Amino acid sequence: MPVQEKPLYYLTIHEAQKLIQSHALSPVELTRAILKRIEATDGRLHAYLNLMAESALSEARAAEAEILQGNYRGPLHGIPVAVKDQLDVKGAPALIREGKLQVSEDSTAVERLREAGAVLLGKLTMSSLPIEPPQPCNPWNTDHITGGSSTGAGAAVAAGLCMGALGEDTAGSIRNPASLCGIVGLKATYGRVSRHGLAPLSWSLDHCGPMAWTVEDTAHMLQAVAGYDPKDPTSVDAPVSDYAAALKEDVKGMVIGVPRHFIEECRFRTNPEIVTLVDSAIKELESLGARVEEVTLPTLKLATIANAVIYYNEHFAAHRSEAKSVIQNGATARRARIYLGLLTSAADYIQAQRIRSRVKGECAEVFRKVDLLALPCQLGPAPSFKELDPLDTLFKHLGPEYHAPFNLAGLPAISIPCGFSRSNLPVALQLVGKPFDESTILRAAYTYQQHAGWYEQRPPL
Amino acid sequence: MEKRTQETLKALLAQADLEPREGDMERFGRLLDTYVAALKELHSAELIDEEIAPTFDPRKTE
Numbered sequence: 415m416p417v418q419e420k421p422l423y424y425l426t427i428h429e430a431q432k433l434i435q436s437h438a439l440s441p442v443e444l445t446r447a448i449l450k451r452i453e454a455t456d457g458r459l460h461a462y463l464n465l466m467a468e469s470a471l472s473e474a475r476a477a478e479a480e481i482l483q484g485n486y487r488g489p490l491h492g493i494p495v496a497v498k499d500q501l502d503v504k505g506a507p508a509l510i511r512e513g514k515l516q517v518s519e520d521s522t523a524v525e526r527l528r529e530a531g532a533v534l535l536g537k538l539t540m541s542s543l544p545i546e547p548p549q550p551c552n553p554w555n556t557d558h559i560t561g562g563s564s565t566g567a568g569a570a571v572a573a574g575l576c577m578g579a580l581g582e583d584t585a586g587s588i589r590n591p592a593s594l595c596g597i598v599g600l601k602a603t604y605g606r607v608s609r610h611g612l613a614p615l616s617w618s619l620d621h622c623g624p625m626a627w628t629v630e631d632t633a634h635m636l637q638a639v640a641g642y643d644p645k646d647p648t649s650v651d652a653p654v655s656d657y658a659a660a661l662k663e664d665v666k667g668m669v670i671g672v673p674r675h676f677i678e679e680c681r682f683r684t685n686p687e688i689v690t691l692v693d694s695a696i697k698e699l700e701s702l703g704a705r706v707e708e709v710t711l712p713t714l715k716l717a718t719i720a721n722a723v724i725y726y727n728e729h730f731a732a733h734r735s736e737a738k739s740v741i742q743n744g745a746t747a748r749r750a751r752i753y754l755g756l757l758t759s760a761a762d763y764i765q766a767q768r769i770r771s772r773v774k775g776e777c778a779e780v781f782r783k784v785d786l787l788a789l790p791c792q793l794g795p796a797p798s799f800k801e802l803d804p805l806d807t808l809f810k811h812l813g814p815e816y817h818a819p820f821n822l823a824g825l826p827a828i829s830i831p832c833g834f835s836r837s838n839l840p841v842a843l844q845l846v847g848k849p850f851d852e853s854t855i856l857r858a859a860y861t862y863q864q865h866a867g868w869y870e871q872r873p874p875l
Numbered sequence: 876m877e878k879r880t881q882e883t884l885k886a887l888l889a890q891a892d893l894e895p896r897e898g899d900m901e902r903f904g905r906l907l908d909t910y911v912a913a914l915k916e917l918h919s920a921e922l923i924d925e926e927i928a929p930t931f932d933p934r935k936t937e
Contacts, residue, residue: 716920719913734891741896749896750903754910756887757880762914767928769920805906812906812913 415870422447423574424872427631430577431489434481441481441492445474445533448494452535452575455875458556460548461570463499464506465536470494473533480531489634489658491531496576497524498564499537501622502611506536509543510613512736521611522646523580523622523639530638535576538566540587541807542615544736546745549799552595553873554839558796561594562807563587563615567625568595573875578626578635584615585721586817588623589829589844594796596831596840596868598632598859599625603850604824605650607636608643616728617648619721619821628869629830629860633657636852652850660853661860666703668858670845671784672696676714680814685794687835692790695832695843699788699862709780709787713772717819720773722811723758723766724822730755746804754808770822777823781848786858790816791844795835816844826852830859831868876904880911 417429422444425433433439449467456462477492497503499510502521508514520528527534539547541562550565552558553573560568564581568591571579581588583601592599600623607622614620624635637658642651677689700706729751733740737752744752780787793815797806811818820827825846832843843862847855863869881900884907888895 713920716917719917722910723914723917737891737893741893741899746902749899750906753884753888753895753899753903753907756891756893757884757907757910758914762917764928765917765920768922768926769917771926771928772920772922775926805903808906809909812909 421574423451425577426628427489427493427577427626427634428628430493431491431634434492435486437482441474441477441533442471444492445470445494448535448574448576455573456575458551459553459569459573459575460550461538461566461573461575462496463509463537463539463547463566466506466534470533470535477531477533487531490527490638492533493577494533494535495527495578495635496535496538496567496570497580498567498582499540499543500582500613501580502613503534503537508613509545510540512544519611522608522643524611526639527580532638538564538570538579541565542748544744552796552839553875554596557798558839559594559799559802561590561796564591564625567591568597571595571597571625571627572873578624578631580622580635580639581625582612583621583623583821584619584725585811585821588621588625589791589817589827592625592829593791593842594840596873597625597627598629598831599623599829600632600636600852600855601820601827602636602640602852603826605648606652606826606850606852607639608646608649610643610645614732616725617732618728619725621821629856629863630658630661633661633856650850655853657853657856660857662857663861663864664703665699665858665861668704668786668854669784670696670699670704670706670858671709671780671787672706673711673714673787673789674708675710676814677789679715680793680816683793683813683815684790688790688792688794688841691833691841692843695862695866696788698865699858702861702865704858707784709784711773711776711780713769713776714819715814716769717773717822718811718813718815720766720769721818721822723762724770726751726755727758727763747808750805750808773819774823777825785847785854787846789844791829791842792816795837795839795841820846825849826855828855828859830863832866833868876900877908877911880907
């Protein structure tokens with residue numbers, strides 16, 4: 415759809431920034447349009463936990479004044495975005511931190527969004543909260559879930575309730591809602607985006623990253639938040655590329671590895687439609703000039719359980735002081751996580767870390783021969799609320815699946831829409847890259863996106 | 876739930892000065908049994924002595 419025919423809330427960041435830079439669009443007008451969209455639809459979608467309309471309008475006015483004075487900061491200047499509750503926002507409540515009423519400092523990622531001139535609309539809901547707010551609905555079919563744990567971010571980006579969001583991924587929590595909601599979600603390399611001010615689920619597995627409608631928008635969001643932060647002991651001082659410059663429609667000569675044996679190992683849990691659509695996407699990348707090779711990562715089948723063991727054990731350590739109240743008052747999945755963490759011995763945790771070393775080594779070996787891995791990003795289309803059991807996610811983590819291995823290995827991984835199921839729910843391709851090589855992932859994802867054109871379809875909401 | 880898993884969990888809860896919520900042992904029985912089976916599978920991996928968990932480096936402050 416041509417830009418001029420789109421409602422403002424469905425502009426991409428890339429489209430809006432051009433209009434804002436040329437003074438053809440006011441950040442205030444854009445922010446008002448999105449706030450109106452939230453007012454009209456969030457009663458059904460339940461994406462926001464805390465809408466900060468007043469401060470957002472004030473930030474939009476400040477951005478507009480700055481831009482009119484000739485001080486344009488870059489692609490996020492005047493762009494309305496939102497963040498998962500897990501990221502601290504100064505002055506806003508952090509429900510994940512046991513309902514802490516006000517946080518006194520921005521997380522580094524939020525601080526960087528502000529430095530880039532973004533307008534902060536508010537905090538988005540997520541699963542694993544101490545309270546149980548209404549679950550966000552999938553904008554493609556509101557009888558279905560968004561996937562978690564960045565539940566609100568998936569719904570908000572897909573339905574035009576913000577132009578981009580920051581999520582967090584411990585075992586798929588960015589890529590899962592991205593794949594189920596038909597948006598792009600990038601879990602950056604561990605250490606690439608600061609975790610300072612991110613409420614911990616599992617210190618060594620938590621990854622912060624962007625969620626947006628297109629690959630360009632994801633690149634703009636990543637650019638704003640990537641980079642070394644001395645406040646985060648796990649932050650890595652690695653050079654940050656120009657991600658927008660990496661977006662060329664070109665995969666010629668790129669070598670894409672497909673772990674076919676692992677897809678087979680997951681097949682008993684995977685809806686066949688997913689594998690068919692992902693295979694078509696891989697063939698499309700091949701037709702665009704990439705070379706596709708089968709690769710073997712023998713220990714990947716144990717990676718999800720190793721990830722789960724580390725997750726539940728670190729989670730228990732991080733939340734030990736709250737365990738009593740979680741067991742008494744917490745939601746089903748939160749209580750279960752406490753029991754699982756407690757049941758994990760030191761020897762189990764160490765074994766999981768040893769498996770982690772093995773998986774990292776196998777990935778490093780494969781990445782000597784290939785530039786990317788390509789595989790599915792979900793076991794099935796978004797389930798309906800009726801089909802759902804609160805323990806489903808925990809069971810998912812106890813057998814082979816497609817997300818957790820790359821949290822365990824700390825590798826960058828993107829979810830990119832690659833079609834729709836027969837029930838008209840989104841399906842995604844996952845591309846995984848070498849450590850700190852988000853550029854190659856973005857380039858391949860961009861090339862695929864431009865040829866496949868799935869981004870042209872918005873949810874019927 | 877397997878009796879041994881239930882007894883282990885109850886002992887660990889008591890050691891941590893915690894009590895299970897009423898009905899949780901039954902509610903989570905299948906999940907906890909699946910987890911214990913998955914832990915066994917994890918330990919079935921054949922690793923060599925050099926495949927170790929992250930090591931301490933005295934030069935690093937973190």
